[in-house]
Amino acid sequence: MSRISDLQERFQVFAGRPGRVAFAPGRINLIGEHIDYSAGFVLPASLALGTWTVAAPRDDRNVRVLSEGQNETEMFPLDVTPKAASRRWSDYVAGVTWALQQAGCKLRGADLLIASDVPMGSGLSSSAALEVSVAYALLTISNASLSPLEIARAGQRAENEFVGARCGIMDQFAATHGQPGRAIMLDCADYSWQSAPLPATHRWVVANSLVKHAVADGEYNVRRAESEELIDYVRRRIPQRARLSELSGAEANELMSGLPATLARRLRHIVSENRRVHEAFAALTSGDVVLLGQLLFASHESLRRDYEVSCRELDVLVEIASGVPGVLGTRMMGGGFGGCTLTLVEEPHVENLREQLRLHYVQSTGKEPDTYICEFGGAGGVLA
Numbered sequence: 001m002s003r004i005s006d007l008q009e010r011f012q013v014f015a016g017r018p019g020r021v022a023f024a025p026g027r028i029n030l031i032g033e034h035i036d037y038s039a040g041f042v043l044p045a046s047l048a049l050g051t052w053t054v055a056a057p058r059d060d061r062n063v064r065v066l067s068e069g070q071n072e073t074e075m076f077p078l079d080v081t082p083k084a085a086s087r088r089w090s091d092y093v094a095g096v097t098w099a100l101q102q103a104g105c106k107l108r109g110a111d112l113l114i115a116s117d118v119p120m121g122s123g124l125s126s127s128a129a130l131e132v133s134v135a136y137a138l139l140t141i142s143n144a145s146l147s148p149l150e151i152a153r154a155g156q157r158a159e160n161e162f163v164g165a166r167c168g169i170m171d172q173f174a175a176t177h178g179q180p181g182r183a184i185m186l187d188c189a190d191y192s193w194q195s196a197p198l199p200a201t202h203r204w205v206v207a208n209s210l211v212k213h214a215v216a217d218g219e220y221n222v223r224r225a226e227s228e229e230l231i232d233y234v235r236r237r238i239p240q241r242a243r244l245s246e247l248s249g250a251e252a253n254e255l256m257s258g259l260p261a262t263l264a265r266r267l268r269h270i271v272s273e274n275r276r277v278h279e280a281f282a283a284l285t286s287g288d289v290v291l292l293g294q295l296l297f298a299s300h301e302s303l304r305r306d307y308e309v310s311c312r313e314l315d316v317l318v319e320i321a322s323g324v325p326g327v328l329g330t331r332m333m334g335g336g337f338g339g340c341t342l343t344l345v346e347e348p349h350v351e352n353l354r355e356q357l358r359l360h361y362v363q364s365t366g367k368e369p370d371t372y373i374c375e376f377g378g379a380g381g382v383l384a
């Protein structure tokens with residue numbers, strides 16, 4: 001039985017009637033970490049893994065939602081507001097319901113069934129996959145529509161204003177604009193983007209540290225507040241630079257000398273990471289995987305040392321992968337403070353890499369990491 005008919009059958013059991021099926025993918029981010037919310041550039045690629053939402057309209061103005069992953073059902077009214085946030089998984093669903101209506105959509109009450117194969121809190125963007133698949137499902141059963149960009153922004157708004165995580169646009173954008181086998185370089189200032197093919201001879205391996213990161217938790221929002229402080233500071237000092245990513249190396253060095261040490265390091269990460277995204281995009285376009293790998297190593301070092309969003313377990317995974325033959329580059333990926341690493345490796349060395357990660361990570365931490373060889377997919381949408 002296909003995945004879609006299997007989901008439809010389970011929905012029939014849950015809701016007693018047939019439903020429409022929407023999907024949205026998780027993502028990896030090749031490079032460009034923690035700079036989407038300071039109007040920087042990012043380079044994500046959407047995965048075949050993702051989240052499905054099956055939906056049918058209800059006659060009343062409630063949304064009833066079954067999460068198969070949580071094994072729980074919740075219900076909330078269609079006119080829900082951020083005041084009702086409960087810090088539970090259902091906030092993401094209620095937040096999207098709220099944000100779509102804020103965007104002017106007339107929604108119907110709904111029964112929803114959610115199933116996902118993106119591990120939660122692993123750095124593969126489980127939240128955005130959930131938000132975007134719920135958005136597509138609610139829109140289709142309400143005969144409403146928004147553009148992919150509007151859907152991405154509604155997902156981000158749900159997370160920022162309802163859930164309380166001040167994330168950028170990268171994850172939702174990847175879920176609504178991904179292209180099979182390609183990475184997209186997004187300019188988060190104006191949402192313009194271009195794509196380049198992922199190398200066919202190499203594989204991307206994700207290793208989950210099993211340390212759960214929660215974007216809504218404090219440190220992520222602290223980084224965002226620090227970057228806003230930097231944006232203000234730069235505007236005051238060099239008014240002609242509207243964005244941090246436009247600073248030259250010399251300008252950044254000069255500005256850093258006037259900043260407290262922590263903010264100076266944050267700025268160094270933002271400026272250097274933006275430069276690495278452009279270099280990585282050029283390397284992808286020309287097929288220079290060696291340079292791409294070097295940029296991954298440099299990104300990790302910058303995230304660890306300057307932006308301070310890594311953790312011991314992520315550093316251990318990076319250190320192990322760095323010593324494995326065939327590895328071109330590796331780094332922590334996503335929000336950090338846990339979650340996963342991303343490693344670029346020559347195809348014949350993939351299984352050895354996974355084995356070495358398992359063996360040495362167990363020795364260092366007592367935990368066995370999940371590893372996943374990336375399969376890439378396209379954008380989210382309504383499937384049936």
Ligand code: GAF
Nearest residue numbers: 033034167168169170334335
């Ligand atoms: C999380 C956020 F949701 C993204 O917006 C981005 O900031 C990322 O962390 C770090 O690059 O995935």
